[in-house]
Amino acid sequence: MALVVQKFGGTSVGNPERIREVARRIAETRGAGHRVVVVVSAMGHTTDQLLDLAHQVCRRPPRRELDMLLSTGEQVSIALVAMALEDLGVPAISLTGAQVGIHTDGMYTRARIRRISTGRIGEELEAGRVVVVAGFQGITDGWDITTLGRGGSDTTAVALAAALQADVCEIYTDVVGVFTADPRVVPHARLLPVISHGEMLELASLGAAVLQPRSVELAAQYGVVIHVRSSFERREGTRVVPEANLEKAMVVTGVTHDRNVAKVTVIDVPDRPGVAFRLFSELAAAGINVDMIVQTAKQQATTDLLFTVARTDLEQTLEITRRVAAELGTRDVRHDDTVGKVSIVGAGMVSNPGVAARMFGALAAQGINIQAISTSEIKVSCLIDEQRLEEAVRAVHDAFAPGAASEQPALIQPR
């Protein structure tokens, strides 16, 4: 008898019929003798509708009140899923983040989980119930409701799986698994049956949109096996496992792209120590993730500082950057929100020189200009014109695909 955490996203519980289907899936798992903890998101477009309401009553809704508002979406879903289970004769109970005891910090709209109380869930499982937990939400020590940011239900599911030492965390979603590239852009992209946490983390961060990066980070940290599956099709999906469980690392596992990117450039920053620290620590304090950072040396005492942030953070980023720039003696802050990012990811990259060069070559062959580059041990990212993004993904995918060039190893293939 295993303990299984199953997470169903917003599309999977988008209407009453789908909720009944989700209940049938859960009932099957329970029928096979397993104990089940379910995590659900808000139905369909609920979150967007609530945000729209918020903006109709307030120009800049306070983040605390946004979380009070948005957390209702998941609360509706858990009640309905528990009801649908009861209708099938499966004893079930719904619990909010507060009721479970998902304790977070006080960063409203993007809170981080600090600890999870497992007492109540344990009691309910003991009593033979399926426990249906609201994803995406938590509670501060002062009992204020927080949310974990977009896609936070994945994080809830993985954190619960870690806290409960579950055997597997199944993430049901509207795609059948993780592909070598977005199949809407690269029709011949292949499904990956297994991938490492590290690779998935890069893919998730880079916009593959299957799992929230924070959830993969947590899974890696606690060794949680994530099984990404379709809510609508009975296919095997993709298992995300610790590196050690993989027989061998692929050089390039997948190609991914991201449109939620904006570029900010500060012109003529004084070229002295502490400048970058000053700016990026203020951005971090505001909870803004800075991605690529490039500093271009000039022939004088100043330098240009280029970095990228999520487009959704651009407004706040510019506010902070302009203030800091003015204090540093420059007022020239430029930005561009028509850029996109294409990346290759693969755990074997570090031991295969020339991979980055091959990517640059593929882009150059299409006449696509690279505005910035960033690399890690298992990924290479290039910032380019958003207009050329899909073309770039196809070119890079083809450059690494099996048979693309005979002198190259067959880089992308499912195992």
Place this chain on the structure above:
Amino acid sequence: MALVVQKFGGTSVGNPERIREVARRIAETRGAGHRVVVVVSAMGHTTDQLLDLAHQVCRRPPRRELDMLLSTGEQVSIALVAMALEDLGVPAISLTGAQVGIHTDGMYTRARIRRISTGRIGEELEAGRVVVVAGFQGITDGWDITTLGRGGSDTTAVALAAALQADVCEIYTDVVGVFTADPRVVPHARLLPVISHGEMLELASLGAAVLQPRSVELAAQYGVVIHVRSSFERREGTRVVPEANLEKAMVVTGVTHDRNVAKVTVIDVPDRPGVAFRLFSELAAAGINVDMIVQTAKQQATTDLLFTVARTDLEQTLEITRRVAAELGTRDVRHDDTVGKVSIVGAGMVSNPGVAARMFGALAAQGINIQAISTSEIKVSCLIDEQRLEEAVRAVHDAFAPGAASEQPALIQPR
């Protein structure tokens, strides 16, 4: 500087524009130097929509899960009202029933408040904030969410006013106040500027639908002055005050009617002590309020037992009654859900004989048959055919209205 509790119903917060208007009202009160605690209901038809969703996924939704579901409606409202206040520059904070500490028993969908913690509200008021509290909901000692039943937000408001020793509890609603009869039925009905808790309690119980009975009961118990006002018009409305504050009692204050009535008759019950106790204690245990009870003596060892319940409780009532009846040796349980109730209410009735007789006379003159009668010190109710209900209200109102008969005192008039 007074402490004012203001409650806004579902229609008052029915859409973003109305929420902004509610925020302006609150801002005015605060601008006049008062501390304000606001209680709000779910927006418009939210509760009905949620109930509809529940019934689409489950034939008999568990009450605990219904409360989990329904309580989201008020949570949405409080967040939006707090946001709309912030937008006007008024510092505000929303709190759920759980966050306030509105502790109830565990009777889901019709819970009763046991105690209220005032600590958090006190701190927020101290910090200069308007506190926006979710009506209708509470929390059990085991941290499960409960709701107080339809109209429960009134109860929340009055209970908070009592716990905080507020100067007044203003209930904003979609009517301008309490009338001598329903103005949709009796166009010349008059607005009552003041009424006693006792009279209002009878009116509320009898279906005047302006205030929830439980809220008036609480107000009477703790001496809370309720001020019923329109959300949409700037009129003075009706004050509901302790009896002692009234100069004199009117014989008949108002005429009211109720359609949410069903009649149940148990035929041939053994005529021995303990039978009524047996049945009505089981109904009470299920949380069902029994209203009129009439026992008709026969020429033999059995009797017929007639009683009324809310139509919404009929199904459950029949289940229990049939079981108990079978145990008592009779299976003949009849019911009728096409009845209605017309009542007169007035604190001066007890010292004016002949009031009941005049009411029966008015109904007889219209050829309306009375199926059952119940009386208290300040009211007389008649159960009649629902089809004749409006006609009955008009006839009774006219019989007691000023000038209707010169030998009668002018019974219904605003003071």
